[in-house]
Amino acid sequence: MSGNSYLPRKLHSLLGVIPLGLFFIEHALTNYSAFEGGQQGFVDAVHGIHKLPLVFFIELFIIWLPILFHGVYGLYIAYQSNLNTGRFSYGRNWAFALQRISGVITLIFVFWHVWNTRVQVALGNTTYEQLGSHMHEIVNQPVYFAIYFIAVIAAVFHFSNGLWSFLVSWGITVGPRAQRVSSNICIGIFVIVSVLFLLSLFAFRGAEFAPSAAAAAISTATFG
Amino acid sequence: MAETATKQRTVKFIITRRERPESAPYTEEFEVPYRPNMNVISALMEIQRNPVKADGGKTAPVCWESNCLEEVCGACSMVINGKPRQACSALVDKLEQPIRLEPMSTFPVVRDLVINRERMFQALKKVKAWIPIDGTYDLGPGPRMAETKRQWAYELSKCMTCGVCLEACPNVNERNSFIGPAAISQVRLFNAHPTGEMNEHERLEALMDDGGIEGCGNSQNCVRSCPKGIPLTTSIAAINKDTTKHMFKKWLTM
Numbered sequence: 001m002s003g004n005s006y007l008p009r010k011l012h013s014l015l016g017v018i019p020l021g022l023f024f025i026e027h028a029l030t031n032y033s034a035f036e037g038g039q040q041g042f043v044d045a046v047h048g049i050h051k052l053p054l055v056f057f058i059e060l061f062i063i064w065l066p067i068l069f070h071g072v073y074g075l076y077i078a079y080q081s082n083l084n085t086g087r088f089s090y091g092r093n094w095a096f097a098l099q100r101i102s103g104v105i106t107l108i109f110v111f112w113h114v115w116n117t118r119v120q121v122a123l124g125n126t127t128y129e130q131l132g133s134h135m136h137e138i139v140n141q142p143v144y145f146a147i148y149f150i151a152v153i154a155a156v157f158h159f160s161n162g163l164w165s166f167l168v169s170w171g172i173t174v175g176p177r178a179q180r181v182s183s184n185i186c187i188g189i190f191v192i193v194s195v196l197f198l199l200s201l202f203a204f205r206g207a208e209f210a211p212s213a214a215a216a217a218i219s220t221a222t223f224g
Numbered sequence: 225m226a227e228t229a230t231k232q233r234t235v236k237f238i239i240t241r242r243e244r245p246e247s248a249p250y251t252e253e254f255e256v257p258y259r260p261n262m263n264v265i266s267a268l269m270e271i272q273r274n275p276v277k278a279d280g281g282k283t284a285p286v287c288w289e290s291n292c293l294e295e296v297c298g299a300c301s302m303v304i305n306g307k308p309r310q311a312c313s314a315l316v317d318k319l320e321q322p323i324r325l326e327p328m329s330t331f332p333v334v335r336d337l338v339i340n341r342e343r344m345f346q347a348l349k350k351v352k353a354w355i356p357i358d359g360t361y362d363l364g365p366g367p368r369m370a371e372t373k374r375q376w377a378y379e380l381s382k383c384m385t386c387g388v389c390l391e392a393c394p395n396v397n398e399r400n401s402f403i404g405p406a407a408i409s410q411v412r413l414f415n416a417h418p419t420g421e422m423n424e425h426e427r428l429e430a431l432m433d434d435g436g437i438e439g440c441g442n443s444q445n446c447v448r449s450c451p452k453g454i455p456l457t458t459s460i461a462a463i464n465k466d467t468t469k470h471m472f473k474k475w476l477t478m
């Protein structure tokens with residue numbers, strides 16, 4: 001390979017946390033509003049975001065471009081590794097392997113998920129108000145629910161473990177004790193964010209998000 | 225009575241062999257007479273004296289490399305029962321049998337268990353793992369080193385360029401130009417030295433080049449495998465910190 005790979009690799013690590021990690025947390029919280037506030041809470045949360053000024057540019061520079069770079073360069077990083085957990089079955093080596101596997105799963109899932117949601121809104125096939133019932137229809141199909149379940153766990157793992165690696169790669173956690181403490185914190189983050197996402201997945205399955213019930217909620221939201 | 229006494233205990237070896245660098249590997253089995261306290265090297269010496277396979281067929285003696293026989297030169301590194309380590313310190317009594325010997329195939333295999341560790345020495349040259357003191361006149365004694373620093377730096381100086389950490393690393397392979405953990409730790413060693421510190425930026429910049437420290441993916445197999453117990457992952461993180469600082473310093477002063 002020619003050229004310097006130090007900067008792109010550093011950028012890859014940074015983008016995973018800022019902005020992608022921050023967006024990921026924001027996404028978890030928005031979804032969680034579906035569990036906490038039901039249909040109305042979710043619609044309000046989605047509206048809150050889409051009222052942001054210059055939302056198109058925020059999406060472009062905070063989400064789409066970083067994901068594209070992080071994803072494509074990440075595939076290259078995964079390609080450059082020889083997974084050897086068979087010979088060295090240490091915890092960190094497993095995390096190394098899973099980081100690459102979960103990254104590929106997440107990338108494929110994100111394309112599919114964005115196609116199903118954001119792109120459908122852009123195409124006019126659904127609206128932000130109907131997103132909740134749209135999700136209800138998706139996650140009530142067992143196969144899609146399983147895909148969402150696995151992909152969400154993979155994405156949360158990729159984020160939490162990536163955060164741990166980021167701290168090492170930027171020279172923030174240097175010694176073994178610091179790396180152990182950050183590892184425990186990242187495990188905590190993994191558990192909390194997973195629960196947030198999974199609760200919202202289950203919430204979307206509820207009857208409240210069924211298209212008819214949702215339509216009623218929207219009409220009260222609009223005319224009430 | 226003589227019958228039972230001559231039924232000698234043997235140790236079984238399965239060895240991955242190869243005649244030439246480009247030829248295909250194959251395995252051969254050997255039954256070596258057991259002697260108390262024998263190690264893998266003494267078993268290989270026995271095979272050299274009597275190159276007969278377990279099935280009784282004659283074969284060419286198995287080739288390997290060794291020097292110090294006390295785990296300080298690194299020449300005898302090979303994969304023993306799946307793990308890279310030194311053959312001279314691998315005691316047969318402590319190994320599960322049959323004992324499987326393979327070359328560390330992350331490196332070019334020369335023949336049988338002999339590998340070429342050239343890339344490690346190239347890496348040391350690339351990062352300038354030395355302290356330049358040559359000149360036309362006597363420079364006098366260098367600055368003193370703090371004792372606390374000397375203690376941890378001494379641990380890093382134990383590296384014998386054995387290659388075990390590169391063999392264990394999932395990112396040292398033919399698709400990746402990663403320099404490997406050993407050279408990164410040596411940069412930390414020479415940058416810690418009060419005189420070596422004067423050329424700190426040259427070593428950091430060598431690691432910020434293609435194939436440098438960015439190749440580390442934090443699997444941390446190296447630190448678990450190093451026979452000298454060198455804190456490789458601490459060295460890597462410390463150099464991550466130094467290269468990051470160096471990057472910002474360059475941006476802001478350019």
Ligand code: SF4
Nearest residue numbers: 383384386387389450
């Ligand atoms: S750091 Fe340890 S494993 Fe790596 S070459 Fe040096 S002595 Fe061998």
Ligand code: FES
Nearest residue numbers: 291293297298312
């Ligand atoms: S012969 Fe020197 S380390 Fe084994």
